[in-house]
Each structure stands twice: as structure tokens, then as C-alpha cells.
Amino acid sequence: xxxxxxxxxxxxxxxxxxxxxxxxxxxxxxxxxxxxxxxxxxxxxxxxxxxxxxxxxxxxxxxxxxxxxxxxxxxxxxxxxxxxxxxxxxxxxxxxxxxxxxxxxxxxxxxxxxxxxxxxxxxxxxxxxxxxxxxxxxxxxxxxxxxxxxxxxxxxxxxxxxxxxxxxxxxxxxxxxxxxxxxxxxxxxxxxxxxxxxxxxxxxxxxxxxxxxxxxxxx
Numbered sequence: 001x002x003x004x005x006x007x008x009x010x011x012x013x014x015x016x017x018x019x020x021x022x023x024x025x026x027x028x029x030x031x032x033x034x035x036x037x038x039x040x041x042x043x044x045x046x047x048x049x050x051x052x053x054x055x056x057x058x059x060x061x062x063x064x065x066x067x068x069x070x071x072x073x074x075x076x077x078x079x080x081x082x083x084x085x086x087x088x089x090x091x092x093x094x095x096x097x098x099x100x101x102x103x104x105x106x107x108x109x110x111x112x113x114x115x116x117x118x119x120x121x122x123x124x125x126x127x128x129x130x131x132x133x134x135x136x137x138x139x140x141x142x143x144x145x146x147x148x149x150x151x152x153x154x155x156x157x158x159x160x161x162x163x164x165x166x167x168x169x170x171x172x173x174x175x176x177x178x179x180x181x182x183x184x185x186x187x188x189x190x191x192x193x194x195x196x197x198x199x200x201x202x203x204x205x206x207x208x209x210x211x212x213x214x215x216x217x218x219x
Contacts, residue, residue, distance in 0.1 A: 008105050009107065012085065018082030042188075046143075047142055048067070092209040106132075107131070109133065114130045142169070165181075167187070180219075181201075182212050
């Protein structure tokens with residue numbers, strides 16, 4: 001059966017407020033160099049570890065671990081529910097499921113957090129599986145690793161699967177696992193980023209998801 005793997009942040013939900021607030025919290029608490037709002041937005045999607053190494057190359061592994069823990073302290077108390085589902089996404093997921101696809105989440109967000117969000121927003125009926133990173137990001141953090149894990153858990157065939165997301169990391173995660181990709185422009189990435197990562201197809205809005213999925217899966 002054909003399996004779809006959806007990114008979460010920027011694909012299912014606009015989670016900018018909660019994530020950025022959590023990042024600003026650990027930056028302040030740890031006395032790190034403040035970033036611009038545009039730079040904070042780039043944290044949404046990739047693993048926190050990779051973004052920390054990008055913007056703070058001078059910090060060591062122990063400091064990265066401390067930053068992740070401080071981020072999670074705030075995020076799990078306040079930031080986790082500071083998000084909005086994209087308008088039309090529930091209907092789009094329903095339409096996709098009605099076509100017989102199995103629908104999963106594959107996110108670089110820790111799996112425990114994904115489970116908590118899905119339960120809080122009563123999204124369980126829309127997804128067959130929920131897959132994410134490990135809490136410490138040491139065993140499984142990149143989209144390539146998360147998707148490989150999700151493929152294994154679902155016993156999905158890569159050639160009958162599709163990775164859907166808004167950032168280049170989603171497209172590269174699919175490509176690295178031999179999975180086709182669908183980029184979305186309503187999240188945090190842009191067309192140039194998705195094209196540079198070789199997205200198989202790109203859509204503008206949630207109500208185009210079924211059309212885009214059908215086009216890629218039948219190509």
C-alpha cells in the first residue's frame with residue numbers, strides 16, 4: 001500500500017510562535033548571541049542540533065546538550081501548543097485518506113512531542129503512524145534518519161512512498177531514502193530552496209495536496 005510521510009512543522013501546522021519563543025528562551029538563559037527574526041525562523045524544520053552547529057559553531061557538544069534541554073524545558077511547558085493548524089489541512093488529510101493512502105507523520109521534532117501534540121489537538125484519526133526524533137537527538141535527529149526509521153517501522157517500500165514537507169531537509173530526507181518528494185510553499189521554505197533540493201513537485205496550498213500527491217505517485 002502506498003505510504004505518505006508528512007513533515008509536521010510548516011506542513012501540518014504553523015508552529016513558529018512556540019518554536020521561536022523556545023529558542024529565544026534558551027538563547028537568553030545561556031547567554032548566547034541573539035539572532036535575527038529571520039535566522040530564528042530557519043530553526044523551524046531541521047533538527048535543533050544542526051541549527052545550533054550552524055549558528056553557534058564555537059559551542060561544544062556539552063553546550064549543545066544543555067541548549068536542547070533548556071529549549072525543551074520551555075517548549076514542553078508553554079511552546080508546544082503555541083501553534084495553529086493550517087486552514088484546510090484537516091480536509092486535505094481526509095481527502096487523501098479517502099483515496100486509500102496510509103498517512104504518517106515523519107518529523108525531526110522528537111516523537112514524544114509529536115504524540116503529545118496529536119493527542120492534544122485530537123488528530124489521531126488523521127494519521128496511521130507518528131514518527132519523530134529521539135528526545136536527545138543523538139540516536140535519530142535528521143529527516144533522513146527519521147524517514148529511514150519510519151520506513152522500517154511501517155515496512156513501507158520506498159518506491160511506493162512519498163515525503164511531503166516545506167524545507168530542503170524534507171526533500172533531501174526523501175532523496176536519501178529513495179523516496180519521491182512533494183514540496184509545499186505555505187510553510188517556512190521557498191521555491192528556490194525546494195527546487196535546489198530536487199523536489200519532484202511543488203504545491204502552493206493545502207487544498208492542492210491530493211492533486212500533488214496523485215501527480216507524483218502516478219508519474
